Amino acid sequence: MSTLFTSSLAAWSGVEGRPLVIAGPCSAESEEQLAETARRLRGARIDYFRAGVWKARTRPTNFEGVGAAALPWLVKVGRQFGMKTATEVATAQHVELALKEGVDLLWIGARTTVNPFSVQEIADALRGVTVPVLVKNPASPDLALWLGALERVNRAGVRKLGVIHRGFTVVGNKRYRNAPMWELAIELRRMHPDVPILADPSHISGRRDMILDVAQQAMDIGLDGLMIEAHSNPDQAWSDPAQQVTPERLTEIIALLKVRRETSADAGYLASLEALRDRIDHLDHDLLDLLAKRMRVVEEIGEYKRANNVATLQVSRWNALLEDRLARAGELGLSPEYARALYEIIHRESVRRQSEVLNEEPAASASSNSK
Ligand code: PEP
Numbered sequence: 001m002s003t004l005f006t007s008s009l010a011a012w013s014g015v016e017g018r019p020l021v022i023a024g025p026c027s028a029e030s031e032e033q034l035a036e037t038a039r040r041l042r043g044a045r046i047d048y049f050r051a052g053v054w055k056a057r058t059r060p061t062n063f064e065g066v067g068a069a070a071l072p073w074l075v076k077v078g079r080q081f082g083m084k085t086a087t088e089v090a091t092a093q094h095v096e097l098a099l100k101e102g103v104d105l106l107w108i109g110a111r112t113t114v115n116p117f118s119v120q121e122i123a124d125a126l127r128g129v130t131v132p133v134l135v136k137n138p139a140s141p142d143l144a145l146w147l148g149a150l151e152r153v154n155r156a157g158v159r160k161l162g163v164i165h166r167g168f169t170v171v172g173n174k175r176y177r178n179a180p181m182w183e184l185a186i187e188l189r190r191m192h193p194d195v196p197i198l199a200d201p202s203h204i205s206g207r208r209d210m211i212l213d214v215a216q217q218a219m220d221i222g223l224d225g226l227m228i229e230a231h232s233n234p235d236q237a238w239s240d241p242a243q244q245v246t247p248e249r250l251t252e253i254i255a256l257l258k259v260r261r262e263t264s265a266d267a268g269y270l271a272s273l274e275a276l277r278d279r280i281d282h283l284d285h286d287l288l289d290l291l292a293k294r295m296r297v298v299e300e301i302g303e304y305k306r307a308n309n310v311a312t313l314q315v316s317r318w319n320a321l322l323e324d325r326l327a328r329a330g331e332l333g334l335s336p337e338y339a340r341a342l343y344e345i346i347h348r349e350s351v352r353r354q355s356e357v358l359n360e361e362p363a364a365s366a367s368s369n370s371k
């Protein structure tokens, strides 16, 4: 694991004890649209006013952004309403143009992070640059690719670095536009605790009615900030209309968020937490002992199957087992999704271990051993 050299979010943004907020329209459409949105955002605590200028669109017929002509609008409107500004860059030229115009923060979009050539080109253009740079996760749930992009930017000397978790394209996902898979953000935090992580509930949800809920989920796991799309007239937006909120709703969402603390110094809290965590540690050890015991039995079954030349998998048994365990889990108050996921892992590993046993030489018996 390589080290990342980063300065803290508080050091480069001045924000501490509350989430950093980046808000503004998906795309810059006109100076008036930006000004109207920014004016109506004045009551909210916005740290950076965002607008997409170059839009990486799925289809060539979609609106691809106004382009460099929108940069002066963004910077002017930001200055007018006292907000720093942010935009997405996808090429070295974008970096150059955005910085020349005075944009205060740049981010690399999900469709760019997937391509190491593009990221390297951007990183080279960022050498010697002092603005903060945020790297959105790649569209696919590939943590190594995400970290690789961060490393490229960091090796170019960018220290004011952070990431934006905007969800992932995965099969079978229906609820969200991009499945949140928070576990990737949590793993990134475990590996690099100093890297600030923002969430983008707009691109995760794809629907404005889910944004508060997703933003709260991000706060609940202790993420450091939010990027949320807000538009003066969301339904008429030229890109991502369904997920944009009015500036007033954005102000409300921020006010409704419950921001969780990293910890509490309260002695009663700390003592109770320690006692409960001690119980968890013991229970986990018991759980592992049980899993190991279960595996011994699985192996023993494997030996009988090998002696009788029987396959590892009997679908009827697997179905009956799953049905029984899901019912039992339900009675115990565990969700069926959780129980199913757990049993799929347990069963997969049992089948794998049994096929190893099936292919092992039988242990030499006493009779065959004697000469
Ligand atoms: C955006 O922020 O407008 C955007 C295009 O996001 P993403 O790169 O996450 O799709």
Ligand code: MN
Binding pocket: 026, 027, 229, 239, 240
């Ligand atoms: Mn968008």
